[in-house]
Amino acid sequence: MSISPWRLIHLALAWVSFLFLALASLTGIILGLAPIDQKLQQHNRFSLEDISLASTLEKLSQSQEEVLWLEVDNNGGVLASVVNAKGENQEVYINPLTGEILAVKEPEKPIYLWAKTLHRSLFLKSTGRFLIGLTAFVLFFIALSGIFLVSKRQGGFKKWFKPIIKDKFYPLWHALLGRWLLLPILIIALSGSYLSLLQFNLITPNDAKHQLDEHEWQESEPQKVSRFKIFNETMLGDLKRVEFPFSPFPEDYFSLQTRTQHFIVNQFNGEIISAHTYPISHVLAHYSMILHTGQGSWLWSIILVLASIGILFFIYSGFKIMWSRQSGKIKNHYALKDCTHLILVGSEGGTTFNFARALYAELIRLGKRVYLAEMNQVQLKPKLEHLIIMTATYGNGEAPSNAQKFLKHLQKQHTSNEIGFTVLGFGSRSYPHFCAFAKEVQSALSETNYFKEEMPYTSINNQSTEAFKTWMMDWCDRLNIPARIPKNIVKPRKIKQQQLVCTQNIKKGQGLDASFLLCLKPKGRLKFKSGDLLSIVPPEDQRERLYSIGKSKDNEMLIAVKRHEFGVVSNWLYQLNINNELSAGLVKNKNFHLPKRAKQVIMLATGTGVGPFLGMLQHPKQQVCLYWGGRNQEQFSPYREHLERAQQEGNLSTLKLAFSRETNQEKSYVQDLLIKDASFIADALKNKAVFMICGSVVMQEAVLACLNKIALTHNQKALCYYESRKQLKMDCY
Numbered sequence: 001m002s003i004s005p006w007r008l009i010h011l012a013l014a015w016v017s018f019l020f021l022a023l024a025s026l027t028g029i030i031l032g033l034a035p036i037d038q039k040l041q042q043h044n045r046f047s048l049e050d051i052s053l054a055s056t057l058e059k060l061s062q063s064q065e066e067v068l069w070l071e072v073d074n075n076g077g078v079l080a081s082v083v084n085a086k087g088e089n090q091e092v093y094i095n096p097l098t099g100e101i102l103a104v105k106e107p108e109k110p111i112y113l114w115a116k117t118l119h120r121s122l123f124l125k126s127t128g129r130f131l132i133g134l135t136a137f138v139l140f141f142i143a144l145s146g147i148f149l150v151s152k153r154q155g156g157f158k159k160w161f162k163p164i165i166k167d168k169f170y171p172l173w174h175a176l177l178g179r180w181l182l183l184p185i186l187i188i189a190l191s192g193s194y195l196s197l198l199q200f201n202l203i204t205p206n207d208a209k210h211q212l213d214e215h216e217w218q219e220s221e222p223q224k225v226s227r228f229k230i231f232n233e234t235m236l237g238d239l240k241r242v243e244f245p246f247s248p249f250p251e252d253y254f255s256l257q258t259r260t261q262h263f264i265v266n267q268f269n270g271e272i273i274s275a276h277t278y279p280i281s282h283v284l285a286h287y288s289m290i291l292h293t294g295q296g297s298w299l300w301s302i303i304l305v306l307a308s309i310g311i312l313f314f315i316y317s318g319f320k321i322m323w324s325r326q327s328g329k330i331k332n333h334y335a336l337k338d339c340t341h342l343i344l345v346g347s348e349g350g351t352t353f354n355f356a357r358a359l360y361a362e363l364i365r366l367g368k369r370v371y372l373a374e375m376n377q378v379q380l381k382p383k384l385e386h387l388i389i390m391t392a393t394y395g396n397g398e399a400p401s402n403a404q405k406f407l408k409h410l411q412k413q414h415t416s417n418e419i420g421f422t423v424l425g426f427g428s429r430s431y432p433h434f435c436a437f438a439k440e441v442q443s444a445l446s447e448t449n450y451f452k453e454e455m456p457y458t459s460i461n462n463q464s465t466e467a468f469k470t471w472m473m474d475w476c477d478r479l480n481i482p483a484r485i486p487k488n489i490v491k492p493r494k495i496k497q498q499q500l501v502c503t504q505n506i507k508k509g510q511g512l513d514a515s516f517l518l519c520l521k522p523k524g525r526l527k528f529k530s531g532d533l534l535s536i537v538p539p540e541d542q543r544e545r546l547y548s549i550g551k552s553k554d555n556e557m558l559i560a561v562k563r564h565e566f567g568v569v570s571n572w573l574y575q576l577n578i579n580n581e582l583s584a585g586l587v588k589n590k591n592f593h594l595p596k597r598a599k600q601v602i603m604l605a606t607g608t609g610v611g612p613f614l615g616m617l618q619h620p621k622q623q624v625c626l627y628w629g630g631r632n633q634e635q636f637s638p639y640r641e642h643l644e645r646a647q648q649e650g651n652l653s654t655l656k657l658a659f660s661r662e663t664n665q666e667k668s669y670v671q672d673l674l675i676k677d678a679s680f681i682a683d684a685l686k687n688k689a690v691f692m693i694c695g696s697v698v699m700q701e702a703v704l705a706c707l708n709k710i711a712l713t714h715n716q717k718a719l720c721y722y723e724s725r726k727q728l729k730m731d732c733y
């Protein structure tokens with residue numbers, strides 16, 4: 001499957017380095033805990049900005065025989081090497097205000113030592129250090145390419161923190177966590193690379209040498225250290241380390257390191273013999289260490305630990321995503337030149353291939369010469385008669401990467417015979433440019449004289465298998481292909497099963513296509529809302545059916561179902577009697593819950609699409625109007641009682657019905673009702689009303705076109721304007 005350059009870089013680098021990255025992250029998690037551990041030891045609870053070095057040294061020298069050095073560690077602990085009255089040398093944490101010893105410095109815990117060696121060199125000395133350094137470098141480019149991929153997914157850097165539209169678990173969380181963790185990971189990678197370059201002396205922090213004049217070594221009357229001007233001016237908050245002279249000879253001196261400078265100080269009178277400011281490489285080395293280890297800030301340590309856990313998750317989820325894309329690999333039975341049917345697929349995430357393979361398998365079963373390929377590989381051979389394009393849309397209404405060159409390549413293709421074509425768009429209505437690329441392909445093919453449309457352009461929302469099956473059977477019918485409905489296009493999800501008891505089954509019609517209303521009561525405690533979905537997978541075919549549910553006052557599920565002559569589940573549900581039980585899974589569908597803030601809601605439904613609205617009408621906080629379309633009064637009858645009651649209780653202000661097959665009545669559809677009420681609808685759009693659409697995709701297309709027309713004529717705004725303001729909610733199938 002062809003792949004965009006950024007994704008290729010991201011993937012290739014992750015492939016070559018994932019083992020080292022996993023090791024470095026695991027040990028990074030352990031090491032990231034060390035600064036938090038140290039912070040908990042409470043040696044560092046003093047306000048070092050207000051304590052001078054002179055006062056601490058004075059207090060310390062009163063309680064200790066000798067001081068060899070004193071330093072402030074990265075966690076703010078004041079550490080000194082002292083010789084006590086018994087002549088023992090110890091490294092101790094001290095109270096900088098009193099000079100009192102707080103604790104003897106413990107040797108580093110073995111787990112941290114082990115993790116540090118593994119993290120730095122994999123126990124392989126310089127070879128390991130080189131590999132780890134290289135891994136940090138590679139991580140930098142993985143993070144960088146990740147930043148480009150997330151920004152592309154979001155439609156630009158500016159939309160970085162815009163909500164991420166629902167996707168499958170791994171791609172969704174890969175992008176979601178990536179948004180938050182890519183920056184810390186970039187910092188980890190950069191600081192790690194810099195530290196490695198230092199280790200291999202590829203960067204040398206060229207510390208300037210002190211210029212020491214002979215005459216500065218003159219011995220003078222010794223003064224008390226606490227009187228030294230430089231020690232009085234240096235606060236512990238700015239101190240790194242002070243080393244005491246080895247001997248009382250004049251050529252020995254105090255070495256004082258602050259955060260920015262290094263001083264050589266005369267041991268008798270405290271005068272500065274030499275001073276120099278650290279070069280930038282030294283400062284970078286210092287900050288790289290702090291940023292890479294989290295020393296000194298437990299908050300940053302926590303971020304580092306989270307980023308390391310994140311890297312492990314990215315490795316796992318990245319491979320999961322790659323695996324699902326790989327499953328888009330194509331195996332053809334015939335050579336392209338011998339085929340009469342060509343299925344071209346545009347896909348980024350691999351799911352469109354599942355649908356294409358279902359069609360391919362059925363055509364092969366029926367003995368057709370069919371070839372399946374990616375859109376970028378378009379080639380029109382002389383025997384070709386039918387071209388089927390199945391494509392997703394990505395980014396901001398753009399082509400998936402394996403279809404980006406399709407239109408350009410198509411221009412170079414010529415054929416003498418006429419080819420029938422059909423375009424099937426896969427997309428999501430959550431994006432403003434629904435199936436935009438498929439539509440672009442449709443118009444490009446329509447404009448070419450040697451292509452002839454075999455079936456009108458169709459779009460599929462949210463990978464609906466039901467909509468795909470309808471399209472496929474329709475296309476096969478038109479071409480007189482006796483196809484069977486495909487099974488197992490996508491693997492059924494594993495959803496926790498709930499036991500439900502049938503409390504009512506309202507059947508008004510008797511026909512094989514009658515609609516009915518089921519009331520199901522969960523046996524245990526189950527939280528759900530009107531608009532959520534019930535997933536039923538019958539043992540016969542393992543294919544999931546989703547039903548939109550309403551929630552009644554008594555916490556029961558209301559499900560409107562249409563019987564299908566050969567429908568396994570619909571016929572089984574139809575014969576359910578009171579107290580019969582069934583098990584089904586609950587799928588949350590947040591995008592189709594009743595909006596809390598809207599003052600007015602316009603509900604538009606056909607047939608069984610009214611199901612979730614029956615629940616929403618139990619206690620709405622806003623004014624609600626319902627437009628319903630169906631064949632005839634009989635089809636409406638299971639819902640009549642509920643809706644009339646809602647009207648009487650004041651929960652439904654307007655109910656308008658359209659019948660398409662009622663005897664003695666003119667055909668009428670939901671969109672006809674909308675046209676009649678055009679100015680009311682236009683005002684509702686203007687007044688921020690939310691429109692909720694539930695029912696067939698055919699109705700959805702027609703209703704959206706109608707709403708767009710009303711919006712343009714009355715409000716001079718396209719429907720997408722209101723869509724981007726979240727005034728449209730849809731659940732169609």
Ligand SMILES: Cc1cc2nc3c(=O)[nH]c(=O)nc-3n(C[C@H](O)[C@H](O)[C@H](O)COP(=O)(O)O)c2cc1C
Nearest residue numbers: 347348349350351352392393397427428431434435
């Ligand atoms: C990052 C991203 C951007 C998308 N952009 C659009 C879009 O602009 N228009 C649209 O209709 N669908 C969009 N979709 C939805 C996909 O086209 C849809 O889920 C499709 O079924 C994915 O098929 P695939 O897995 O074969 O790539 C987008 C999905 C993602 C993850």
